[in-house]
Amino acid sequence: MNTFLPVSKADMADRGWDWYDFLILTGDAYVDHPSFGTAIISRLLEAEGYRVTILAQPDWRKPEAFTAMGRPRLGVMLSAGNLDSMVAHYTVAKKRRHDDAYSPGNRAGLRPDRASIVYANKIREVFGDIPLVIGGLEASLRRFAHYDYWEDKVRRSVLFDSQADLLVYGMGETATREIAARLASGTPVGEITDVKGTAFIARDPSVCAYPKVECPSFEQVREDKRQYAVANQIQYEEHDPIRGKAILQRHGDRMLIVNPPAMPLTTAELDYVAELPYVREPHPMYDDMGGVPAIEEVRFSVAHNRGCFGACNFCSLAFHQGRIISSRSHESVLREVEALTHHPGFKGYIHDVGGPTANFRRPACKKQMKAGLCRGKACLAPAACPNLDADHTDYLMLLRKIRAVPGVKKVFIRSGIRFDFLLKDGNGEFFAELVKHHVSGQLKVAPEHCVNTVLDCMGKPHIEVYEKFRQKYERLNQKYGKEQYLVPYLMSSHPGCTLNDAVRLAEWLNKSGRQPEQVQDFYPTPGTLSTCMYYTGIDPRTMEPVYVPRDPHEKAMQRALMQWKRPEKRPLVREALYRAHREDLIGYGKECLLRPEHRKVPTSKAPAGKTGPGKGRKPTAEPVRKTKPVKKAGWAVAKPKKNARPGKKKGK
Known part of the structure; x- marks a missing residue:
């Protein structure tokens, strides 16, 4: 034990x-x-x-x-x-x-x-x-x-x-x-x-053991936002274990030396780390305190990979785990699943077989492991690289083997599915089995926005790719007789998103018959490209200016537009529509987000002793035409079905 x-x-x-x-x-x-x-x-x-x-x-x-x-x-x-x-x-x-x-x-x-x-x-x-x-x-x-x-x-x-x-x-x-x-x-x-994979402080930069490049100093990036953007881009470009150089950054009279990244673990090394003798539970000293809630998300889940070449600009994964994929062997994953079936709390459900991005099992392309990542290019955005290896066969075989383990009733995929990568696989077999076997009522994916200029700032594929995925997902659900919904993760107030862009997102949601219950505001976390844009107002990839919504009131309006049906959000939505000169979205048409404001209509007071229609009544509100809510297949309903399994919180 x-x-x-x-x-x-x-x-x-x-x-x-x-x-x-x-x-x-x-x-x-x-x-x-x-x-x-x-x-x-x-x-x-x-x-x-x-x-x-x-x-x-x-x-x-x-x-x-x-x-x-x-x-x-x-x-x-x-x-x-x-x-x-x-x-x-x-x-x-x-x-x-x-x-x-x-x-x-x-x-x-x-x-x-x-x-x-x-x-x-x-x-x-x-x-x-x-x-x-x-x-x-x-x-x-x-x-x-x-x-x-x-x-x-x-x-x-x-x-x-x-x-x-x-x-x-x-x-x-x-x-x-x-x-x-x-x-x-x-x-x-x-x-x-x-x-x-380490950093240290030195007074003499000659102690650096690797080919090196110097980025703007702490004093420079503190005083000059353009220099900050230059430094940020250098740090991202050199974050490559194959071709990356050591990066030096002066701080006063001392030098920060950041050595090149360590190579990702091999399959054998990752298997070894995954199968060390973990108890796989919180320490019992916490039992009387209510335990540790974070274990609930992962107790019956299996991580099969590391790294993410999706590299969304707002996500820290690329700057931490890197963009080269490592994956465990089938045998190692199956040993872990088999052990989970003996856990006293296991009820037959594997909650996730994933990682930073669930459907990545290999490097993005064959040359990546020899030449490193391409400078100045992303593997998936704004469009997938033609050299991308999008074969899902290995992941599909792994899932089939897990489903066959005695004691396993269902295997779900809850961590991120990169839908643009999935669509690049011309086979279609994995997509079909995903719909048939691995969705727990709702599939959560992350288009993040619908305006392509905003998506470019995010490092995400254009919305046409998501729409293609959504349509195919709906067709497959109809084909297999499934009532499974698509839940899109969306983000407000990302750098590059204007108030007009936020209105366009609300229009897109309205036409789709969807209003998200939860909205994620952009969070400027340390080190990311999007945080650089937020602070500097510059896209470090192009050094061009980018609009940044920093005002708390504007951010509140952008958020409210994504939840325009909520009564408490309507004043903000109305103000946003007027500011964006989109009064055309206030009215009674199905494309409208708001109804006109209720206006008091004065009426004459009837003489004493006389009554009749319209006489002696209190002022009335302007009538509002009732409309039926729009519902389209493929979108999540406001309330999940009874007994539906809860989805995993967003991790990226």
């Missing part, structure tokens, strides 16, 4: 330890599952023969919380958790969140803001010059000087504020293994400067 790693002195004593090698510190609750970065890194180090302890969500105000298990022999590795701590704590409106799915009992406030910095500084306070490595999503996306939405300013690399020795970016297994081996061999942490 698999057991949790030590979280206390008592746990260490149970193992007969009076010392240990590495302290793994995390801003999340301790969940020993391969969907949590802390679990992967700790199990990987354990498998390498190191003694590892876990310190989850320590009280950062108390030094003794960090020293409860004593000083580690080799070093401390810390992560803010599976999310950037500021995203975990604040909505796009910068309001404090009241819950945290990665904390026990869904309780907010158990980690600090800017957790990587706060934790690292506390480690320096209590352990002095101990080797300190930061990693995880927060550190990865903040490795360069970056715009911080919450402070509305450019901050320097998190390495400087954290006082860490090394930063590991990306998924980190290869770099972590190499760093641990060097430390164990007695190499001073200051001499570990050539590990791919």
Whole structure:
């Protein structure tokens, strides 16, 4: 039976330890599952023969919380958790969140803001010059000087504020293994400067071990938005494990050196990492606190791949996991599924067989693994590259094998299906089986908008591609007698989206008979191309100006237009239509979004003692013609069918 790693002195004593090698510190609750970065890194180090302890969500105000298990022999590795701590704590409106799915009992406030910095500084306070490595999503996306939405300013690399020795970016297994081996061999942490997938600070740039390029300095990007856009584009262009160079960025009299990315794991390496001896559950110390809600999304799901060459501009995946795909073997996935069937809570449903994008199983094209990613080009947007390898056969075979595992009743796909990639597969067999076997009532896809100029800013395919997909999805559902709906994810207020564009999106939704119940506002998270556009007003790919909706009132109007039927949204919708000079959408036609305002119609008061039609009545409101709601096949209804399985929350 698999057991949790030590979280206390008592746990260490149970193992007969009076010392240990590495302290793994995390801003999340301790969940020993391969969907949590802390679990992967700790199990990987354990498998390498190191003694590892876990310190989850320590009280950062108390030094003794960090020293409860004593000083580690080799070093401390810390992560803010599976999310950037500021995203975990604040909505796009910068309001404090009241819950945290990665904390026990869904309780907010158990980690600090800017957790990587706060934790690292506390480690320096209590352990002095101990080797300190930061990693995880927060550190990865903040490795360069970056715009911080919450402070509305450019901050320097998190390495400087954290006082860490090394930063590991990306998924980190290869770099972590190499760093641990060097430390164990007695190499001073200051001499570990050539590990791919890491960043460090130096005064002499000649210590960089790789071909290098320098991007504008912290001071330059802080003062000049055009220089910020130049730096951002260089950082994206060189984020390639095959052809990418090291990137240098000066901060005052010191130099940030970011080594080239590590190569993606091979299939055998990814199998090994996925099958380490995880307990696959939250630590039992959280049982009395209500458990850790985040496990519910992944407990009966299987991740079969990594990386995403979809590379949407607003998504952090391309800048973290990279755009080259790694995938697990069928045998490894099947072993995991078979193990899930023995879980006491398993009821026959595999909730997802996915990853960053579910239907990616191989690199985008054959030359990618030899020459790297094409400079200045995207694989799928605005149109799919002619060299794209869109064969879904391997993924289809995997799904068929999982369906055949004894005890499995249904296999769903809930993580993102890239519909433009699916359409490039001329076979059509996968699309048919997706509809027949793998949709749990609703299929969620992400067109994001309907205006092509906005989609170009997003790095998404043009709306005609989505419409083609939707029509084929409807035909297949009719063919197989399925009543399954399509739920489009949509985004408001993305850079490039004007108020007129938002009105056009509302028109498109109205014609389609669809009003989304949830709307995602663009959230400027660290490091992405879209965040660069938001801050600078420049598209870093072209260096051309781009419109940015920053005013909170305009953003509220853009959001309201996507939910125009809600009574509380109507004043904002009406104002937006007038501002956009689209009064033609106020009326009684089926194309209209709003009815005219109710106007009081005065009437004469009848003389005393006389009554009759129209006499002696109170003023009446202008009549409103009733219309039936539009409903078209292929769109999700407002309320899901009874007993329908809930869909997975959007992750991208």
